[in-house]
Amino acid sequence: xxFPPTRQTLPRLSARCQTAVRCxxxxxxxxxxxxxxxxxxxxxxxxxxxxxRTLWAMVGIQFVMTASISFLSPIIPLMxxxxxxxxxxxxDLWAGIITGATSFVAAFASxxxxxxxxxxxxxxxxxxxSLAIGIFTALMGLAHNVWQFFGARAIxxxxxxFSSAAIALVASQVPERRLGYALGWLSTGQLVxxxxxxxxxxxxxxxxxxxxxxxxxxxALTLAALALVWAVVHEDFTPPRSTMRQKxxxxxxxxxxxxxxxxxxxxxxxxxxxxxxxxxxxxxxFVQALIGSPPQIATLSGIAFSVxxxxxxxxxxxxxxxxxxxxxxxxxxxxxxxxxxxxxxxxFVGSYWAFVAERFAVGLFIGGILPTANALIGRxxxxxxxxTIYGMTASATFLGNSLGPLTGGGIAATLGIRYVFVVxxxxxxxxxxxxxxxxxxxxxxxxx
Numbered sequence: 001x002x003f004p005p006t007r008q009t010l011p012r013l014s015a016r017c018q019t020a021v022r023c024x025x026x027x028x029x030x031x032x033x034x035x036x037x038x039x040x041x042x043x044x045x046x047x048x049x050x051x052x053r054t055l056w057a058m059v060g061i062q063f064v065m066t067a068s069i070s071f072l073s074p075i076i077p078l079m080x081x082x083x084x085x086x087x088x089x090x091x092d093l094w095a096g097i098i099t100g101a102t103s104f105v106a107a108f109a110s111x112x113x114x115x116x117x118x119x120x121x122x123x124x125x126x127x128x129x130s131l132a133i134g135i136f137t138a139l140m141g142l143a144h145n146v147w148q149f150f151g152a153r154a155i156x157x158x159x160x161x162f163s164s165a166a167i168a169l170v171a172s173q174v175p176e177r178r179l180g181y182a183l184g185w186l187s188t189g190q191l192v193x194x195x196x197x198x199x200x201x202x203x204x205x206x207x208x209x210x211x212x213x214x215x216x217x218x219x220a221l222t223l224a225a226l227a228l229v230w231a232v233v234h235e236d237f238t239p240p241r242s243t244m245r246q247k248x249x250x251x252x253x254x255x256x257x258x259x260x261x262x263x264x265x266x267x268x269x270x271x272x273x274x275x276x277x278x279x280x281x282x283x284x285x286f287v288q289a290l291i292g293s294p295p296q297i298a299t300l301s302g303i304a305f306s307v308x309x310x311x312x313x314x315x316x317x318x319x320x321x322x323x324x325x326x327x328x329x330x331x332x333x334x335x336x337x338x339x340x341x342x343x344x345x346x347x348f349v350g351s352y353w354a355f356v357a358e359r360f361a362v363g364l365f366i367g368g369i370l371p372t373a374n375a376l377i378g379r380x381x382x383x384x385x386x387x388t389i390y391g392m393t394a395s396a397t398f399l400g401n402s403l404g405p406l407t408g409g410g411i412a413a414t415l416g417i418r419y420v421f422v423v424x425x426x427x428x429x430x431x432x433x434x435x436x437x438x439x440x441x442x443x444x445x446x447x448x
């Protein structure tokens with residue numbers, strides 16, 4: 001009778017099987033087959049278990065967080081006159097400054113939080129970030145002047161990083177071969193939130209007659225997301241070895257700058273977010289320029305914001321899944337080319353619904369840029385370093401999120417709103433050229 005081999009008998013059985021095969025190569029080796037079939041490969045890197053539940057939980061939570069935060073997108077420019085900002089040029093400029101304030105501060109704090117997430121777990125990072133966002137968003141609703149509003153939003157950036165922590169958590173739990181698929185769905189949760197949030201935020205402002213109500217609703221929904229993270233999300237986290245605990249943020253910076261591929265993708269994320277966010281502070285103002293100021297202006301502005309998210313919802317899961325099959329670089333190039341070609345017509349648009357249609361066309365391609373680039377980054381580093389690297393690359397995203405609106409607001413105030421779309425188109429084209437010449441397709445085995 002044959003018994004399953006143990007760690008003590010495995011070397012002896014394997015040696016006998018190899019001797020028999022060498023002496024009699026024409027004889028089948030049932031013992032070797034039995035050993036291989038009943039013994040796990042102790043050298044193989046185990047795939048995470050239960051990753052589907054973690055993925056779908058995070059998709060839902062990402063939706064709640066993004067929806068609550070994007071409540072405010074169409075509201076901020078409309079609230080500025082209540083805070084003492086009177087002239088049109090000042091509203092344009094302050095809309096860009098306030099929209100970018102959180103991301104600008106977060107760009108410097110994100111690498112630190114990424115390192116902390118590698119040491120103590122990504123779930124803890126999600127809890128920290130959602131608590132801070134809930135508190136400071138409610139404080140923004142209580143602001144009496146633009147400086148108080150700006151201060152609350154800037155301080156919130158010091159504790160931001162929910163999305164980067166969510167990406168790092170999912171990337172550390174899913175199998176390597178499903179990374180593009182998983183990050184595509186995580187991006188879908190974010191994009192659906194960005195679809196629903198502006199419409200609900202504008203609707204709440206219109207029916208309540210107050211631009212402050214959406215801020216309090218955002219705070220409440222963010223705290224609800226915190227409870228979901230605490231109760232639902234499971235992380236298989238192994239604390240790093242003592243040698244890894246001694247590494248600093250500077251070691252993560254060296255890891256980033258030491259790889260030409262990672263550094264190129266860092267700039268891809270920076271330019272992508274910069275070009276996309278340049279338009280954000282002027283969408284509401286451009287809608288006003290197209291249709292005037294009807295009573296439902298907040299709702300119509302929310303639709304103009306959300307239609308891009310609707311298109312992202314259609315395309316992002318497909319693009320994420322295809323990137324696992326045809327290659328991440330190819331999908332990235334397709335997305336950048338499509339975004340460039342669909343951004344240009346916005347320069348000449350003359351009606352509200354044509355503008356909405358063009359925003360939808362842009363969204364079909366924008367949704368694939370970030371998950372594809374993040375999948376490339378994730379498969380270029382080991383699992384234990386992903387929190388650090390995603391913290392570093394989140395700095396690129398945050399810099400784009402901050403510098404883009406600031407630049408867009410400045411261009412709108414000095415040259416006019418339409419020139420913002422000119423700059424966006426040029427930046428997307430420049431990013432396309434950069435990826436073509438600097439980003440190589442991943443051909444090695446996935447990082448373990």
